Amino acid sequence: MLRRVALGVAGLVAVGIVVASAGNASGAGSAASTGPIQSTPKSTAPTPNPEFLAELSSQAWASPPDPQAVIITREAAENIARLAILAPNTAPVSSQLMTGTEFENLTGVQRGLNVNEDRQVWVVTVLGTFHTDGVGPTSEKSAYSIVIDAESGLSSDDCIGCAWLSSSK
Numbered sequence: 001m002l003r004r005v006a007l008g009v010a011g012l013v014a015v016g017i018v019v020a021s022a023g024n025a026s027g028a029g030s031a032a033s034t035g036p037i038q039s040t041p042k043s044t045a046p047t048p049n050p051e052f053l054a055e056l057s058s059q060a061w062a063s064p065p066d067p068q069a070v071i072i073t074r075e076a077a078e079n080i081a082r083l084a085i086l087a088p089n090t091a092p093v094s095s096q097l098m099t100g101t102e103f104e105n106l107t108g109v110q111r112g113l114n115v116n117e118d119r120q121v122w123v124v125t126v127l128g129t130f131h132t133d134g135v136g137p138t139s140e141k142s143a144y145s146i147v148i149d150a151e152s153g154l155s156s157d158d159c160i161g162c163a164w165l166s167s168s169k
Contacts, residue, residue, distance in 0.1 A: 056112070056114040057114055059114065059154070059156075060149050060151060060152035060154055061100075061114075061115050061116060061119060061149045061152070061154065061156045062114045062115065062116055063116060063119075064116055064118065064119075065116070065118050065119045065120065065151065066151060069151040070151075071097070071120055071150035071151055072122070072148070072150055072151075072153045074095050074097070074122070074168075076153065077095055077122035077124055077148050077150070077153075078093045078095050078124055080124075080146070080148055080153060080155070081093060081095075081124035081125075081126050081144070081146045081148070082126055084144075084146055084155060084158065085126055085128075085130055085144040085146075085160070087126050087128050087130075087144070088128075091126050091127060091128045092126075092127045092128075093124055093125065093126050093127070093168075094124070094125045094165035094166060094167050094168045095122055095123065095124040095125075095165065095168050096122070096123050096165055096168060096169045097120055097121075097122055097150060098120070098121060098123060099117060099118060099119065099120055099121070100115055100116065100117030100118065100119055100121055100147075101117040101118070103117075103121055103123055103147060103164075104117065106123075106164065107162075107164050109157065109159075109164075111147075111156065111157060112156075115156060119149060119150070119151065120149075120150040120151070121147050121148060121149055121150055121156070122147075122148040122150050123145065123146075123147055123148075123164055123165055124145065124146050124148065124165070125143055125144070125145045125162075125163050125164050125165040125166070126143065126144045126145075126146075127142060127143055127163075128142070128143075128144070129141075129142065130142075130143070130144050130160050130161075131160075132160050132161065133160065141160050141161035142161075142163075143161060143162060143163035144158070144159070144160050144161075144162070145158065145159050145162045145163060145164040145165070146158040146159075
């Protein structure tokens with residue numbers, strides 16, 4: 001169950017269909033009221049909210065990597081991953097430092113267009129018993145994986161039930 005931390009639907013403006021009907025509710029007294037209700041689609045695609053797009057572009061993972069930046073340690077990335085899924089400090093983990101492009105090549109997961117794939121990320125998989133989130137009934141999963149921007153420590157992607165790594169490198 002992949003979820004996008006920064007790429008929520010809440011930032012998009014939904015476009016509806018305007019339904020126009022002529023005449024009064026009873027349909028009497030107007031020739032236009034005898035025909036079918038007309039609907040006119042405004043657009044087939046949602047229009048992105050400019051404020052939301054600006055916010056996405058301002059996220060740490062959207063900017064080019066800073067060659068002078070100090071990256072977070074493996075231990076810090078593993079702790080962030082455990083905290084994100086509320087796993088105990090003793091939960092087994094696998095972690096690897098790589099670029100966003102290497103992550104996409106490894107997993108096949110396509111990240112958002114606002115993510116600079118040249119940035120280094122920590123990919124961490126935590127093993128344990130985790131429950132999926134969402135609207136419907138939850139289910140138990142044995143792994144949780146997360147992508148953490150190595151410069152900022154912010155997570156950009158995660159997945160309950162995905163074991164993106166099986167060992168540390």
